Amino acid sequence: MHTDLWERGCERLAAEMPEQQFNTWIKPLPPADVSDGGDRVLVGLRVPNRFKLDWIRSQYSARIEATLSELAGMPVRLELSVLQRDMNGRPAIQAAAPAGSMQLRAPASAASAAVPVRAPQGDASAATSSTNPAPAAAPSTVTDLRPASLAAPAVIAQRGDRPATPTGTLPGAPAATRGRLNAALTFDTLVPGRANQMARTAALHVVGAPGQMYNPLFIYGGVGLGKTHLIHAVGNALIRDNPDARVLYLHAEQFISDVVRNYQRKTFDELKAKYHSLDLLLIDDVQFFAGKDRTQEEFFNAFEALLAKRAHIIMTSDTYPKGLVDIDERLTSRFDAGLTVAIEPPELEMRVAILMKKAVAEGSPMPEDVAFFIAKNVRANVRELEGALRKVLAYAKFSHKDISITLAREALKDLLSIQNRQISVENIQKTVADFYKIKVADMYSKKRPVSIARPRQIAMYLAKEMTQKSLPEIGELFGGRDHTTVLHAVRKIGGERQKNTELNQQLHVLEQTLKG
Numbered sequence: 354m355h356t357d358l359w360e361r362g363c364e365r366l367a368a369e370m371p372e373q374q375f376n377t378w379i380k381p382l383p384p385a386d387v388s389d390g391g392d393r394v395l396v397g398l399r400v401p402n403r404f405k406l407d408w409i410r411s412q413y414s415a416r417i418e419a420t421l422s423e424l425a426g427m428p429v430r431l432e433l434s435v436l437q438r439d440m441n442g443r444p445a446i447q448a449a450a451p452a453g454s455m456q457l458r459a460p461a462s463a464a465s466a467a468v469p470v471r472a473p474q475g476d477a478s479a480a481t482s483s484t485n486p487a488p489a490a491a492p493s494t495v496t497d498l499r500p501a502s503l504a505a506p507a508v509i510a511q512r513g514d515r516p517a518t519p520t521g522t523l524p525g526a527p528a529a530t531r532g533r534l535n536a537a538l539t540f541d542t543l544v545p546g547r548a549n550q551m552a553r554t555a556a557l558h559v560v561g562a563p564g565q566m567y568n569p570l571f572i573y574g575g576v577g578l579g580k581t582h583l584i585h586a587v588g589n590a591l592i593r594d595n596p597d598a599r600v601l602y603l604h605a606e607q608f609i610s611d612v613v614r615n616y617q618r619k620t621f622d623e624l625k626a627k628y629h630s631l632d633l634l635l636i637d638d639v640q641f642f643a644g645k646d647r648t649q650e651e652f653f654n655a656f657e658a659l660l661a662k663r664a665h666i667i668m669t670s671d672t673y674p675k676g677l678v679d680i681d682e683r684l685t686s687r688f689d690a691g692l693t694v695a696i697e698p699p700e701l702e703m704r705v706a707i708l709m710k711k712a713v714a715e716g717s718p719m720p721e722d723v724a725f726f727i728a729k730n731v732r733a734n735v736r737e738l739e740g741a742l743r744k745v746l747a748y749a750k751f752s753h754k755d756i757s758i759t760l761a762r763e764a765l766k767d768l769l770s771i772q773n774r775q776i777s778v779e780n781i782q783k784t785v786a787d788f789y790k791i792k793v794a795d796m797y798s799k800k801r802p803v804s805i806a807r808p809r810q811i812a813m814y815l816a817k818e819m820t821q822k823s824l825p826e827i828g829e830l831f832g833g834r835d836h837t838t839v840l841h842a843v844r845k846i847g848g849e850r851q852k853n854t855e856l857n858q859q860l861h862v863l864e865q866t867l868k869g
């Protein structure tokens with residue numbers, strides 16, 4: 354009697370949920386199994402992988418159950434399981450995860466962000482705060498599924514030669530530890546937020562079950578957004594859980610140097626022995642492999658050897674695998690074969706939380722209004738945020754004044770004036786019009802075809818993000834439009850950006866162009 358319940362539920366969810374969210378998470382699911390459970394209806398949903406399962410459970414299951422219950426006129430219980438394919442590619446069902454439990458083992462510290470992040474409104478954003486930890490940070494009951502190789506005692510211990518962070522969270526003198534890991538870059542010091550939620554969740558999965566799922570894990574995003582921090586956090590957590598694990602962090606350039614050195618000395622066996630024996634390889638900025646054929650070949654070999662023995666590989670890059678240039682396709686397609694996740698620029702609330710947490714770590718707690726002022730004005734990335742914080746703290750120290758907005762404005766006046774000088778709404782309109790090949794006049798016109806309306810919305814979004822102008826001021830500069838039109842554009846493009854990789858890339862390009 355409830356045979357079409359799932360179809361009806363999907364129709365309802367499609368109408369009620371933001372389109373991107375529905376299309377990403379609900380629409381691709383295979384039809385549910387609906388059965389009679391006595392006093393309730395049982396709805397079995399098969400999800401392609403564990404990551405999606407956890408995400409759907411934490412973000413959408415309550416909503417799905419409520420919608421289906423309403424349609425069925427009786428309680429509905431949702432049962433999620435991972436759909437696996439057997440060797441012939443036929444669907445085969447893995448054991449269902451019990452409802453309400455997360456099948457991953459988060460580091461004990463991961464749930465304890467010191468500064469609460471006010472989660473932005475909306476379905477996909479509900480989970481990140483210290484009082485409401487991200488789903489991945491939930492304590493779990495998973496059995497240890499690690500490959501036997503992780504138990505083998507061996508240590509790759511080398512001195513770090515990348516800038517590292519000491520005990521505070523602002524970068525300073527090197528603090529190298531095992532495997533070139535920086536001990537200060539942990540899940541504890543990484544502020545969670547919407548911008549890094551998926552990447553952080555996936556990283557926590559790797560810590561919970563290395564060598565199992567999402568291998569390789571490919572993390573991409575713009576500069577200074579926390580990619581390096583996140584992969585160090587995975588390495589540190591893994592070593593803490595398993596001191597014998599052979600973990601190595603290195604920047605892609607270090608791998609290149611290694612290949613060159615071994616090439617000159619003809620010691621490729623040593624190179625192989627070093628990399629192929631690892632349990633976890635963390636490799637940063639793989640876009641640096643571009644055009645380096647021999648390096649790519651060696652990396653390919655290491656990659657294949659590590660995956661074959663179920664060691665884990667995590668990579669970072671400034672772009673998604675298919676966006677990498679001058680890297681052999683057989684590599685980029687492998688990069689994409691596990692899980693690819695983006696880290697976005699942090700939203701305002703997250704920037705505030707990062708500032709406050711880092712200020713506390715530096716021993717100078719910062720009033721929220723000051724953090725807000727800085728976060729409003731420093732938007733590009735966390736590294737710039739740290740720079741601004743450092744300036745404000747130093748200024749307060751040397752001038753023997755309390756930290757206030759006035760002091761922050763004074764300390765950051767160069768930075769603020771450069772920003773105000775460089776980015777104007779007119780500049781944004783021109784740059785966006787050039788980029789999408791429309792006329793600048795279309796920015797003010799009343800024309801509505803999507804080929805014009807969309808770039809216009811993108812320009813409005815950038816105007817709000819990158820200038821100090823208010824919504825009514827921006828509306829005025831876009832041909833006397835109402836502030837609600839601007840608000841709609843800002844929300845729409847901001848929301849789409851989270852899910853639409855292509856749009857996100859375009860916005861990155863525009864932002865970089867505008868910042869000169």
Ligand SMILES: Nc1ncnc2c1ncn2[C@@H]1O[C@H](COP(=O)(O)OP(=O)(O)OP(=O)(O)O)[C@@H](O)[C@H]1O
Nearest residue numbers: 542543544575576577578579580581582707735736
């Ligand atoms: N969510 C966060 N919470 C706390 N600190 C963060 C966060 N994100 C980034 N940081 C800090 O910002 C700085 C820059 O981060 P990181 O070096 O990891 O960026 P990245 O994405 O690897 O950049 P790049 O591509 O330039 O190497 C680091 O000091 C890092 O600790």
